[in-house]
Amino acid sequence: MIWTVPQSLNHALGDISGEGAEMVRQILQMGIGVALVATGLTATTHPAHAITCDSAEVGWYYNIRSISPTLVNEGGSRQVTLKLMNERVSDWSHARLGGQTRPGDKAWVERSSSSSGPWTQCPKQDVTYSGQEIWTTEANNVGYYMRACLQYPVYGYWSTLCTDSYYDSD
Numbered sequence: 001m002i003w004t005v006p007q008s009l010n011h012a013l014g015d016i017s018g019e020g021a022e023m024v025r026q027i028l029q030m031g032i033g034v035a036l037v038a039t040g041l042t043a044t045t046h047p048a049h050a051i052t053c054d055s056a057e058v059g060w061y062y063n064i065r066s067i068s069p070t071l072v073n074e075g076g077s078r079q080v081t082l083k084l085m086n087e088r089v090s091d092w093s094h095a096r097l098g099g100q101t102r103p104g105d106k107a108w109v110e111r112s113s114s115s116s117g118p119w120t121q122c123p124k125q126d127v128t129y130s131g132q133e134i135w136t137t138e139a140n141n142v143g144y145y146m147r148a149c150l151q152y153p154v155y156g157y158w159s160t161l162c163t164d165s166y167y168d169s170d
Helices: 007-015 018-039
Strands: 061-067 070-073 076-087 092-099 106-112 134-140 145-154 157-162
Touching: 061 145, 070 145, 076 145, 092 106, 092 145, 106 134
Parallel strands: none
Antiparallel strands: 061 076, 070 076, 076 092, 092 134, 106 145, 145 157
16 A cells, blocks of 8 residues: 555645655655554545545544444344544544445435534445445535434335534534
């Protein structure tokens, strides 16, 4: 995996030019990889120019809200875990869905200026094979309520569950 320096850090290093800036970037990239290995944390990468919803960036994500429902449908019962993950430095959040997932399950994050909605969704991420763990696109959550949602098929209809919302004021 190629580690990338988050855009905010690239922006901060923008005044440093030439070999000095490149050396700092390389050292930071190595440090990110070593820190992740040492702590057992995982990282995902993200293009630096997110507007509303984008893929997850390098960072330390924390489980802010989660639910572990037992889903019952024509295929029987199964346990899944849906988490709202938040990167505290960048203040971006994404959903993580794992456990006994099945094709057709979907997850996403949504945000609102009110804890009661209306909610604006990021694109839904589909589970493509049984047991797949997925990470969704993410959105900046400063000044918004965020929640993670799950949708799964039940006898030809869709059932939707969401975590409690989380408000980030900083």
